[in-house]
Amino acid sequence: MNGGLHLLPALPLSAEAFAPFGQVIECAGHAGYAINEGSSQRFTDLAQLEADAEGRLALSIFRAEARQAPFALSCLERHPLGSQAFMPLHGQAFLVVVAETRPTSARAAPESLRVFVSNGRQGINFRRGVWHHPLLALSAGDFLVADRLGPGDNCEAVDIAGWQVGIAR
Numbered sequence: 001m002n003g004g005l006h007l008l009p010a011l012p013l014s015a016e017a018f019a020p021f022g023q024v025i026e027c028a029g030h031a032g033y034a035i036n037e038g039s040s041q042r043f044t045d046l047a048q049l050e051a052d053a054e055g056r057l058a059l060s061i062f063r064a065e066a067r068q069a070p071f072a073l074s075c076l077e078r079h080p081l082g083s084q085a086f087m088p089l090h091g092q093a094f095l096v097v098v099a100e101t102r103p104t105s106a107r108a109a110p111e112s113l114r115v116f117v118s119n120g121r122q123g124i125n126f127r128r129g130v131w132h133h134p135l136l137a138l139s140a141g142d143f144l145v146a147d148r149l150g151p152g153d154n155c156e157a158v159d160i161a162g163w164q165v166g167i168a169r
């Protein structure tokens with residue numbers, strides 16, 4: 001413990017481990033196919049983007065500052081009306097914190113929290129409604145973000161405490 005905070009170490013991000021929460025956006029593990037007279041390879045349909053009927057999917061860029069690990073968690077959120085995808089544009093690693101269920105108390109039970117670290121060549125797509133921590137970039141850089149815009153409240157948040165996330169030494 002450090003300052004009363006329990007450390008939840010990050011595991012390397014993999015499609016299998018992340019499957020309950022969404023998809024990993026990467027070329028590794030997928031078969032690309034040649035397009036444009038062989039000048040490019042297309043790695044297609046890597047994430048299932050979701051939006052309700054009243055919303056629409058939009059592309060944005062988050063210009064993220066580096067967060068210092070270990071990082072004390074203060075909240076989790078979810079987007080009930082659509083998915084949310086993050087793809088690093090400068091190969092920056094980032095932490096991904098997800099929970100299988102809504103935290104029932106401020107001190108979210110560790111067994112419901114999962115922490116992954118992207119190698120910077122991997123993006124992620126949170127399924128619609130998955131509890132997650134807002135973006136935690138480990139080095140500064142831009143992220144391409146695809147998520148749902150439209151009417152209604154698409155962000156539900158809960159406060160949590162007592163946990164910090166980082167890279168196991």
Ligand SMILES: NC(=O)N[C@@H](O)C(=O)O
Pocket residue numbers: 077084132133134135
């Ligand atoms: N607030 C916002 O647009 N981003 C968060 O939803 C996040 O997950 O980073």
Ligand code: NI
Pocket residue numbers: 077079084132133134
């Ligand atoms: Ni979010």
